[in-house]
Amino acid sequence: MRRACLALVAAGTLLVSAPARAQTYDPSYPVCMQIYGQVGYFDCRYTSLQQCRYLAVGRSATCVVNPYFPQERPKSPRKSRRAN
Known part of the structure; x- marks a missing residue:
């Protein structure tokens, strides 16, 4: 009888617990x-560090x-090829 009660409590605990949500960054x-x-x-809803720090x-x-915000890469100057 004791084992049955413990099994019932364990099953109830597993069913009641909510699934964990992964922490995500909004890109x-x-x-x-x-x-x-x-x-x-x-x-993640701030446009600047100053705005975030203020709040x-x-x-x-x-x-x-x-780290998941798409940042533009600076354009590197292309070397021009000249035909000799």
């Missing part, structure tokens, strides 16, 4: 705020550059 914005706490997450004042958070 639409260049800056994310990493919020710390029991449920830490990234809030992070007083919170347990830090601002980071979004």
